[in-house]
Amino acid sequence: MRITAWISFVLNVAIIATGGTVRLTGSGLGCSDWPVCTPGSLVPTPELGIHGVIEFTNRTISGPLLLAAIAVFVLSWRLRSRTGRRDLRAISAVVLGLVVAQALVGAFVVWFHLNANLVGFHYVASLVLVCVTAAFLVRMYEPPLPRERAVPKGFAITTHITTFVMAITVVFGVLTTGAGPHSGDAAIVRDGFDAELLSHVHAWPGYAALTLTLVLVAWSVARRLRPMRWSLALLAVLVVQILVGVYQARNGLPPVAVGVHMVLASLTAATMTVVVLRLKRPAALAS
Template sequence: MSTSSSPRTLHRLIDRLPRHVDRRVRVFAWLSFLAEVLIIGTGGAVRLTGSGLGCPTWPRCTPDSLVNTPEMGIHGIIEFGNRTLTGVVGILALVVVVLMWRLRRERRAMFVLSLVVLGGIAAQAVVGGITVLTGLNPFIVGFHYIASVVLVTVCAAFLTLMYLPAGPRERAVPGWFAGLVHATTGVLALTIVFGVLTTGAGPHSGDAAAVQRNGFDAEVLEHVHAWPGYALFALTLVIVVLAWRLGLPVRRWSTALLAVEVVQIAVGLYQARNGLPEIAVGVHMVLAALTAATMTVVVLRLKSPASSADRSAERKVEAARR
């Protein structure tokens, strides 16, 4: 190969490599994630202020008005504000999909995740409508919250992959350690489910007219909810100690996970011992979503770019230089 043709070949090789995610994608991906977390907070505010039926119909706010009316007071403002934020979340998700379109082949996993978020938001709007039309059925409300947490974790997965190189990845930790992390993820999911059931049995129905609860004993569920919560903390502590001792790539993120769990446990104990104050319950809901998001990062960081792919790229570059 001549010297003059080598640079051209090298440039062609570089052009074929997966393109990096540009700044616009990063900005809107972060905005989308923050909006998903925010809507959990505003959704909690709707419930905890008794504004769940502030807009008593769906998709209109009232049978005669698309928006809230002055006669509906603060509850109408809070509920309609939450519905409006759903539109903002949807627009942000749509922008991410549009920006990822040109990278749909090079960054296929990220493109699929962006579609999942957009589709999930549309589905969530429908579930929100069903929630209103069923008079805030506690099981539908609980499902609505869990679906929101799932969307937060999908956004977290998108953000994680956004900062990682494209291409195949391989496990960067021992198999038994990966199994421990996945088992801990299952315990986290169980903790969130029991937390939702506990809230569905408690006093915060979302509206004075929505007196139906799920029928479980709230006091018993508080203890049942705490058991997997403490197991989650213990398992995470083991993960952190082992990650630092073995120098594993997840050591910092697992430490962040432990820190979030400590705050979550403190808030949970506070709300349980002080009659479930609304602000504490709302913070607890948001922290649960952030815990799930951090766990998602830990799981994805169990893998790193495949060394075989790195060697292949190096061989191609070396061949281009000859």
């Protein structure tokens, strides 16, 4: 089951990368219909060119993604029957439900011709899936025992505040992208917000999250707390994410940098998820 769970996580990150490629290459309507590519053709026709291939490739990943989610759910169900582990079954059910819902959202994105708000929601749903699959991986490697807090209360509160600030950063990042030039198709109308203003608003909670993460790192290193290694990992990926964000803002939003920024946002959120889960430990492992 471990290999399958890792495949599920990787595919959820990969579909963000391919979805970003669709948007950043103007291939959002490379396939003009759903679930078929065009009326009368399941696959892209030669007339659609490279845009059809890019959009169809993104759709194709949805198949293995769904199969992986089903496989993890079935394996978790069988494991629960043998060991009584309900947590993994519950998380896998959430993943499966979100994968199906995400596919339906993707259909509406096409039917409504890349509505900026729907596209933004589509990305957020993918990011949530990455976080939930990361949570599954964390719990999979821990014994099914009662859990207890493993850090000082103040550290736990600071961690949750950091999570909230990062969520705000993501929301404003989605709004900023929705107002920017990369709509997925040249004819698509954006969401009407001022992209330049939103880019500055998006940066403020990002820097606040960096400051809070530095606090978590210093605190966890000084006290040798359970989330220490993952706090350091969070700091590393967040610093890279901010550097990429600054680079893209100062260089006219080059598509490759924007795509990297999108993928890094999901990995940052996933790492934050692991830090949160490390606030507790199985009771039997308490020192």
